[in-house]
Amino acid sequence: MAYTAENNSSSLMAKAVKEGIFAGVIAFGMFLLFVGIETYQDINNQLTWRTRWGLLAVFVAVAAIGRFLTVGFIKPHLDKRKLAKAKSGVLDISTDKSFFHRNFLKIALLFLLCYPFLAMLIFGRQGSLKYVDNFGIQILIYVMLAWGLNIVVGLAGLLDLGYVAFYAVGAYSYALLSANFGFSFWLLLPMAGILAGFWGIILGFPVLRLRGDYLAIVTLAFGEIIRLVLINWTDVTRGTFGISGIAKASFFGIWSFDVGAANNFNKAWGLPSSSVYYKIFLFYVILALCLITAYVTIRLRRMPIGRAWEALREDEIACRSLGINTVTTKLTAFATGAMFGGFAGSFFAARQGFVSPESFVFLESAVILAIVVLGGMGSLTGIAIAAVVMVGGTELLREMEFLKHVFGPDFTPELYRMLLFGLAMIIVMLFKPRGFVGTREPTAFLKERKAVSGSFTKEGHG
Amino acid sequence: MAGETLLKVQGVETYYGNIRALSGVDVEVHKGEIVSLIGANGAGKSTLMMTICGSPQAKNGQVIFDGEDITKLPTHLIARKRIAQSPEGRRIFPRMTVLENLQMGANLDNLKYFKEDVEKVFAMFPRLKERQSQRGGTLSGGEQQMLSIGRALMSRPKLLLLDEPSLGLAPLIVKGIFEAIKKLNKEEGLTVFLVEQNAFAALKLSDRAYVMVNGKVTMSGSGKELLANPEVRAAYLEGGRH
Numbered sequence: 001m002a003y004t005a006e007n008n009s010s011s012l013m014a015k016a017v018k019e020g021i022f023a024g025v026i027a028f029g030m031f032l033l034f035v036g037i038e039t040y041q042d043i044n045n046q047l048t049w050r051t052r053w054g055l056l057a058v059f060v061a062v063a064a065i066g067r068f069l070t071v072g073f074i075k076p077h078l079d080k081r082k083l084a085k086a087k088s089g090v091l092d093i094s095t096d097k098s099f100f101h102r103n104f105l106k107i108a109l110l111f112l113l114c115y116p117f118l119a120m121l122i123f124g125r126q127g128s129l130k131y132v133d134n135f136g137i138q139i140l141i142y143v144m145l146a147w148g149l150n151i152v153v154g155l156a157g158l159l160d161l162g163y164v165a166f167y168a169v170g171a172y173s174y175a176l177l178s179a180n181f182g183f184s185f186w187l188l189l190p191m192a193g194i195l196a197g198f199w200g201i202i203l204g205f206p207v208l209r210l211r212g213d214y215l216a217i218v219t220l221a222f223g224e225i226i227r228l229v230l231i232n233w234t235d236v237t238r239g240t241f242g243i244s245g246i247a248k249a250s251f252f253g254i255w256s257f258d259v260g261a262a263n264n265f266n267k268a269w270g271l272p273s274s275s276v277y278y279k280i281f282l283f284y285v286i287l288a289l290c291l292i293t294a295y296v297t298i299r300l301r302r303m304p305i306g307r308a309w310e311a312l313r314e315d316e317i318a319c320r321s322l323g324i325n326t327v328t329t330k331l332t333a334f335a336t337g338a339m340f341g342g343f344a345g346s347f348f349a350a351r352q353g354f355v356s357p358e359s360f361v362f363l364e365s366a367v368i369l370a371i372v373v374l375g376g377m378g379s380l381t382g383i384a385i386a387a388v389v390m391v392g393g394t395e396l397l398r399e400m401e402f403l404k405h406v407f408g409p410d411f412t413p414e415l416y417r418m419l420l421f422g423l424a425m426i427i428v429m430l431f432k433p434r435g436f437v438g439t440r441e442p443t444a445f446l447k448e449r450k451a452v453s454g455s456f457t458k459e460g461h462g
Numbered sequence: 463m464a465g466e467t468l469l470k471v472q473g474v475e476t477y478y479g480n481i482r483a484l485s486g487v488d489v490e491v492h493k494g495e496i497v498s499l500i501g502a503n504g505a506g507k508s509t510l511m512m513t514i515c516g517s518p519q520a521k522n523g524q525v526i527f528d529g530e531d532i533t534k535l536p537t538h539l540i541a542r543k544r545i546a547q548s549p550e551g552r553r554i555f556p557r558m559t560v561l562e563n564l565q566m567g568a569n570l571d572n573l574k575y576f577k578e579d580v581e582k583v584f585a586m587f588p589r590l591k592e593r594q595s596q597r598g599g600t601l602s603g604g605e606q607q608m609l610s611i612g613r614a615l616m617s618r619p620k621l622l623l624l625d626e627p628s629l630g631l632a633p634l635i636v637k638g639i640f641e642a643i644k645k646l647n648k649e650e651g652l653t654v655f656l657v658e659q660n661a662f663a664a665l666k667l668s669d670r671a672y673v674m675v676n677g678k679v680t681m682s683g684s685g686k687e688l689l690a691n692p693e694v695r696a697a698y699l700e701g702g703r704h
Contacts, residue, residue: 304569311566314555321515321549323541323570323617442559442595 016072024064031059105381112287116280125274132279134395137351140286141344143387146371147293147380148340153369154377155297155306156333157313159216161365162223165203166196166338168230168360170345175243175355176236185249185350189343196342197335199226204334208327211316223365230357242356249350251281282351289347293340294380300336309333310378367391370421374428376435385436390421465493468621468653469514474523476506476513483509485677486523491621491655496647498656498664498685500698501674507657508550510674511625514655515547516540528620542570546619550626550657552610556599560590563598563609567616575618583612586642604635611639615646621653622646628660636660640667661698665689673698
């Protein structure tokens with residue numbers, strides 16, 4: 001017994017060494033010209049070349065040692081763990097979870113409630129501006145957008161590539177109505193939502209019979225149409241110049257955040273004048289909007305319409321034969337999703353003080369959809385985590401000044417945003433094909449509620 | 463057994479584009495009966511079933527259910543007349559749990575009788591009870607068929623349409639499912655209209671049966687009569703019975 005084990009491990013080592021060397025050779029061949037040789041212009045502006053053997057050696061060594069370690073140690077270790085788990089009968093869906101895991105939502109909510117003040121404590125009044133605004137508010141806007149899109153894509157299974165259109169409708173509704181009629185934020189917030197929901201129904205009608213890729217193309221076109229209308233209808237929207245000077249949100253009409261106003265919030269509370277209080281206020285507004293979105297989604301899922309959405313995603317024909325009106329079901333999904341997009345849009349306009357068609361390009365739709373897919377379609381927690389990683393990650397890139405010391409002063413990390421975005425998506429999809437949270441909370445139960453693992457089903461099927 | 467007529471299909475013609483799939487079909491189902499429709503592949507059995515459900519709709523002819531013309535109604539309104547269907551290929555909701563699947567069936571009454579009816583379905587198919595919190599897509603073929611029938615029953619139907627319940631199932635499981643259908647019919651008085659390839663089992667189960675060839679009903683009679691009929695035996699039984 002001992003002999004065979006030893007024999008096994010020695011043959012494993014031989015295999016690891018062999019594969020390591022092989023990986024090194026391939027890396028050498030691949031990087032020889034790309035990394036090993038560098039072209040540059042010399043002092044006479046002539047193009048010449050020099051070699052970088054050291055760097056090439058690093059690349060080759062990383063590849064060889066990495067492969068050696070993977071084959072020799074990491075993979076056997078993982079296999080052994082899997083085997084031990086299978087033997088002990090404990091599956092991935094074990095029920096005993098850590099304290100943090102069980103109370104994750106409560107902890108997250110508590111953290112969010114304290115977040116602006118924590119930021120102020122740590123970074124000071126002006127220093128916290130960045131953390132509350134760029135990280136906090138920005139991420140929460142995307143969380144809300146992704147949760148709104150989740151109703152359409154995650155629950156009802158209608159692939160919508162033009163979601164940003166509703167965001168734009170919400171933003172422009174607020175900007176135009178506030179600039180032309182002087183309505184307040186609190187009046188226009190619901191109005192923008194209703195208008196966007198109305199546009200959701202308008203989009204819904206022509207695409208009722210479409211599904212999957214066909215639907216995706218039509219919604220994509222719809223998003224572009226809205227953007228082009230915003231650009232070209234210059235009389236109303238002022239085209240690419242956008243609309244600036246949009247009124248700020250007030251504290252429910254009691255206090256204003258305008259510096260000159262008599263009922264200025266900071267003056268009324270004896271606070272030093274700083275825009276950070278307005279940002280903190282906005283942070284809580286968007287947090288509340290997010291929580292409303294989550295609450296409505298959770299409630300709807302337990303109601304007949306929410307169940308119908310999910311059933312529609314699974315099988316339209318079966319739905320109809322069970323007496324579900326698929327027309328109204330689809331339209332309500334579009335309208336509800338669009339409404340939350342509209343809320344987020346009007347909030348966005350109030351926060352920016354400026355809207356232009358630039359903010360509503362297709363890329364935004366793609367990012368929101370990516371967040372929904374990465375988070376695990378249908379899972380609110382997963383989507384929130386994905387939004388933090390994706391949006392927070394991009395914001396973080398802006399902060400990485402130190403990379404300039406590594407890659408030279410011309411290096412701008414933001415430019416690599418999409419590259420990293422794509423890389424992150426591939427990695428997540430490789431290791432978690434159903435998104436961060438692949439489990440789905442069932443809405444019906446007789447005795448106890450149990451999360452349903454996605455582990456035993458194929459993607460797209462379960 | 464001949465009660466009053468529940469479903470009457472009169473001279474129904476259905477087209478897929480320009481192709482005529484049904485050419486003047488007459489079928490009648492009385493209350494409390496099990497009626498089966500047998501025939502070869504492509505005879506139009508499933509098309510008739512789908513036409514009754516309104517998708518596709520009949521171009522000519524009439525479908526009358528409980529004295530009401532339902533020919534031109536959309537599918538979901540036909541379902542609300544309490545015609546429940548266990549469609550071909552079962553069509554359960556794979557990502558939803560067994561219980562949620564059953565819940566979808568009870569949507570018509572807004573879950574008013576859900577608890578009561580779920581117990582009934584579980585009593586009939588104890589396997590579903592064991593698997594109630596499992597996803598539909600993870601069930602075996604037989605269990606999915608049980609779920610499909612169970613889901614159809616949750617809407618308290620007046621007429622149950624079953625499209626090939628034996629498709630792709632082992633003989634023993636088919637037997638179990640057919641016994642359950644028989645029991646439903648005997649004890650609850652449920653009217654069943656059954657489409658089957660498995661002619662022998664279907665004819666044994668049914669009060670009456672129709673034989674369909676090329677979009678037309680060519681023969682009809684009681685299940686026993688058709689079982690004894692030499693033409694039927696030659697076409698559907700001798701070759702098909704293993």
